[in-house]
Amino acid sequence: GRRCLSQHSKRSVAQFLQWKPAEKVDDVVVNGYVRSVRSMKAHRFVSLGDGSSLAPLQALVPVDQAEGVALGAAVRFTGSWVASPGGSQSHELHATKVEVLGPSDPKTFPIQKKYQTPEYLRTMPHLRPRTPVNAALLRLRSDAIASLTGFFANRAFTQTHPPIITSSDCEGAGEVFTLVPASESDVATEAKQEKEEFFRSKKYLSVSTQLHLEALAQSVGNVWTLSPVFRAEQSDTARHLSEFYMLEAEMSFVDDLSAIMDLAEDMLRFLGTSLFGSATVQELLSRPMQLGSDLVPSDVVRQRWEGLMQPAWPRITYSEAIDLLQQKSDLFSLKPVWGAGLQSEHEKYLAEHVGGRMPVFVTNYPRDIKAFYMREAQPLSSDNAATVECFDLLVPELCEVAGGSMREHRLEPLMDAMKRQGLTAARTSSDDDPESAKNLDWYIDLRRWGSPPHGGFGVGFDRLLSYLAGVSTIRDIVAFPRWHGRCDC
Ligand code: 4AD
Ligand code: MG
Incomplete structure (x- = not known):
């Protein structure tokens, strides 16, 4: 029902990966970014991440729904969460509905699924x-x-x-x-x-x-x-x-x-x-x-x-x-x-x-x-x-x-220390004190009343x-x- 759907839509990828129901669960929703897409005969095999885990969520997307499901895109998949005995993860998502919420050009997306040097990544802190x-x-x-x-x-x-x-x-x-x-x-x-x-x-x-x-x-x-x-x-x-x-x-x-x-x-x-x-x-x-x-x-x-x-x-x-x-x-x-x-x-x-x-x-x-x-x-x-x-x-x-x-x-030892370091206290000596010293008057003050x-x-x-x-x-x-x-x- 609706209530169920909205609960499931709150799951992060990390939560999905922890969730191992014995029976398949329909109408679940996952939001995320496409990390990789692999073409199979009737499906695309899609890895999704949302920043909540290092491991991605694996999803199967029917080919006729895969338009725009490309590296870097922000997507929402609705489908069934099912056990995948052969796969690298215990469960996977079989998508029945695909929404591309924020498209991405996979060719120009700077974060590719290969090793990229820290120096390179540092040039684009926003991504x-x-x-x-x-x-x-x-x-x-x-x-x-x-x-x-x-x-x-x-x-x-x-x-x-x-x-x-x-x-x-x-x-x-x-x-x-x-x-x-x-x-x-x-x-x-x-x-x-x-x-x-x-x-x-x-x-x-x-x-x-x-x-x-x-x-x-x-x-x-x-x-x-x-x-x-x-x-x-x-x-x-x-x-x-x-x-x-x-x-x-x-x-x-x-x-x-x-x-x-x-x-x-x-x-x-x-x-x-x-x-x-x-x-x-x-x-x-x-x-x-x-x-x-x-x-x-x-x-x-x-x-x-x-x-x-x-x-x-x-x-x-x-x-x-x-x-x-x-x-x-x-x-x-x-x-x-x-x-x-x-x-x-x-x-x-x-x-x-x-x-x-x-x-x-x-x-x-x-x-x-x-x-x-x-x-x-x-x-x-x-x-x-x-x-x-x-x-x-x-x-x-x-x-x-x-x-x-x-x-x-203590007031006196503090002022002595400041004098030694060239930070003479303004109130207690001549006008040619460095400016920084005057700026520390309030700090010296703290020593006057209950320090x-x-x-x-x-x-x-x-x-x-x-x-x-x-x-x-x-x-x-x-x-x-x-x-x-x-x-x-
Ligand atoms: O040793 P620092 O200079 O100590 C103070 O500033 C004292 N007033 C702190 C206090 O007693 N409340 O700085 C504290 C720590 C250093 O041990 C170092 O780990 C870090 O701040 N630190 C820096 N971290 C990153 N970049 C820099 N440029 C840093 N300079 C200091
Ligand atoms: Mg230090």
Whole structure:
């Protein structure tokens, strides 16, 4: 009857593939895109996909109804769902009614049913998700967001929306994009100088929501956000984008860094255990290799998930890491020295040899190579220079997926740190302060009226997903990637 029909019409391809009735069922409806057409004597053998599964639905279409059923077309088939003992799938659709809802020219459709290189697919981000594996990556992202939202809700974290347009460069790395209205960018330079800035002073796209999250954490308690952030990094690597999503959490009334690391570890383990058994992850792990040579072998990807689900990830200090690396000095093109940042070859070594399958926390980096807001650590031994209470979380191949720290919550030490980094606080000193410092007045203000010890972290969400999906470059995990020199549609 009608009721039955409308119920069946809601089935996705994935749901059809799970549906194994003993008797044939008539009047079922499936919507999808034609992935391939094979000609038989009286029938066309059609594979349909709708982005819900890697495997297609197989349908038999009578030849006299097959007009317009061509690669790429959007179609609706009505027919019977019947067991197909000989076929590669347990059931198939015998179409009795065919509607071509959106025709396609199979000769020019850019997504052909053959191996197409990631480079080629990247030139057409608007069509790329029509490849089954790219659709699966979109589903993985959605599942991960749902899982993490549940994690934070269970712990009574408030989800917040900090701003994208900001006054300051949170990380102080000079990688901000400046925001200029189109009407101003076209004006000749001289005229521009006379004209007032849109927001009266320079504004940027956020590189991290952390500073605003700190303000929110001082009012509602523990907070988190998943927000787009922007970095004008010229690095042309498999790990860097100009626009990416960062998952950030900030906790108030925490005493030390171990609480921040515990949260990051619990969160990622929760993500691992809640998603590992999902249809999407299992599909990604069992996908046929010809789907793309830029996918990491699935046994390696499986180990990544297993590592994520293991308890008690190793935590070592930066100084211990340097000692370890110096013992293996021959392996590296850049020699590890205390006081310098870890190179990716160093991070790779640590992730692979200290963590095994598990991610590794490296803590307490030298103060002078980290951001101004980090709280100074108690000296670990008398001969060490100043370090800060911070961590980087490293995983094999990909290196840094997250960073976090205790924040300097006391007024005087924060201002000292800002002075050291050339961010002198405007209110307390002369007029020639850099503009960026004035823009941090509000941040300093937070320390004046009830600033408890607090800290948090930021996870590179797209990096994390590419690690867990086994996608070798971050450009293939993001639907519309932007990186230095490239921003297609
Ligand atoms: O280490 P980062 O710079 O840390 C912060 O921005 C802190 N304010 C976060 C916080 O404590 N709330 O960035 C965090 C993570 C990195 O570990 C890395 O995984 C990712 O963001 N990331 C990038 N991902 C893609 N493309 C880029 N250009 C990235 N830069 C950093
Ligand atoms: Mg970092």
